[in-house]
Amino acid sequence: MNINLDNNADVSAIGTFFKENHSFVILSHCRPDGDAYGSAIGLGLVLKNLGKKVDAYIEEGLLEHFAFLPGASILKAPTEVAPDPQTKIITVDCSNIKRPGLFFESWNRPVDLNFDHHIDNTRFATLNVVEPQASSSCEVIFRCIEKLSLPCPKEAAANFYVGLLTDTNAFCFRSFPPETFELAAKLIRLGADPEFLSVCAFRNYPLSRFLLLREVLNQTHFVEEAKIAYYILTTDMYLKTGSNRGEAENFLYYLLMVKSVVVAFMLEELSPNLIRLSLRSSKDFDVRRIASKFGGGGHIRAAGARIKLDLEQAKKTVLSEIKALLD
Template sequence: MWTNILPILENHTHFIITAHVNPDCDALGSELALAELLRTRNKQVTIINSDPTPVAFRFLDPQNHINRFSAKKHTRLIKNAEVIVVLDASGGWSRLGPVGSALEKAGGVKLCIDHHPDPTDFVNLAVVDTQASATAELIFDLVQTMGGVVSPQMAQALYAAIVTDTGSFRFPKTSPRTHQIAAQLLAAGADPLYIYSQIYEQNSLGAVRLRGHVLASIKTAARGQIAYYTLTKQTLNNYGVKTSELDGFASLGQQIGGVRVTLFCMEASGGRVKISLRSDGSVAVNDVAQAYGGGGHPSAAGALVDGTLDDVLAAVLKKITARIQTQK
């Protein structure tokens, strides 16, 4: 699996690692683990993302290795990079946000490591395993392949990535291999109680109250098979909550019995709407996201869509309803 990529990792010095917009824990944990692995090989590594690290995941990066993209600060660094590694984001440079435009124009070898079933023709080489529960599984395998040592900090990052991307080991791609990796990460120093507390028990009061507001606004369609809800920028501001505090909001509708698909639409900047789709596994939602230039997994996907909140909601809801009727 790693035959073609290993020489590139071993024979170059200057690396940039990046991931998709609105980075989740799998993207962040994988970035931090890969960066640590490369640094043990005396490589110069910089992690650059378009969006800030969500509050719930900042504990993974106590030394602030993850940088938010700044054209002024990072243009020269990107120009001089020998290798660019895209993690947890297939489908094209647009998935990366502003940093993607800069990286697309850069020289150097471009790699992708991912577990999403999206195209990888935008890079030179890719390692994709759609059966992996998380990109972190692939990074763990790479560490072992390269004879690396999993430090407690790396174990923490990879374990948190796997826990979140598997929905605490409940999503369909959770496999015996997933649990075997998790066991090795625990043995290497991952602290499950601390990880759970940092991710799920450090919400601001405003975020908790906003969650209640959103729960109260949930509507259903298709005889209760679809749950949907929206969030405006004004409501977000009223509660004093940042978008980086919204982890888990996309899945709230899945708590309702009989719901097969949840649609969460949130106003974004630039006249766009962020759509998040979740499924119980009986309906594939990644095709819906791909129709709007997004992507993801059959059970969890998303996209940024041009339009008003009401118009986007109506259009996507229509597509989901049609999809449910064909996947009974």
């Protein structure tokens, strides 16, 4: 069943679901970001506050960068969560049934409720609350909680705020409705501290990430009158800086700060003939057209693929595909 949050009968179906059940497991996706954590922990705290038994898990557990989230101890290791048949399964920020990961698959359980904002959500659950125009899954959940007049504790508000903040790149570089700002204002009134939370979300990196960023900028090339910018990430760069793969997220955005750059991409050798390609664009260049040539996909301005070539061949091929589409 698809739930429309502007339809009262739909919303009360969610209210009944929360009311009639007493134990929940909340799952979010692998390679978690601020919205994955914020929506899982935030919803967990709201339900706990109603007296429910709640466990939450994300396969990687709590990454150090997100340890500041209040109430994060609600996250359990997958092995600690063994849902009995009465426990209801909720996924947040997962566009399809594969996103929570292999551990969840091994339970062989259907999903009862699915909160998400991805346009390609497959509506895999019994109840699906999917709002593609929302900034984040946190926004979808908070709107639903508001419609149900459920109390939102301060710690939950902080988690939802982090989802809004990080999924919108600090309210930049993507379109979102004015309601997103109105919800952010409500979350601040409920106790979310925008200064503290933005410092935690964006100024909370280890020195190794700074050193890796420096390496990446040093290895960045600009070609075609600086319409294309790219870098190649090597194992050497991780070793030299003491950093790890997770710390290299979002570096392509530094390349897009240059106004001439239309497409930015990076290549990383995963194994001798397997290269990870990540693409970002500004303006109206659809990077899915490049990713799809290699069997990948994504969004208009953010896409990726795996390329079965050696590094040098992969670089040449990607550059020539982009050049062909730039002309």
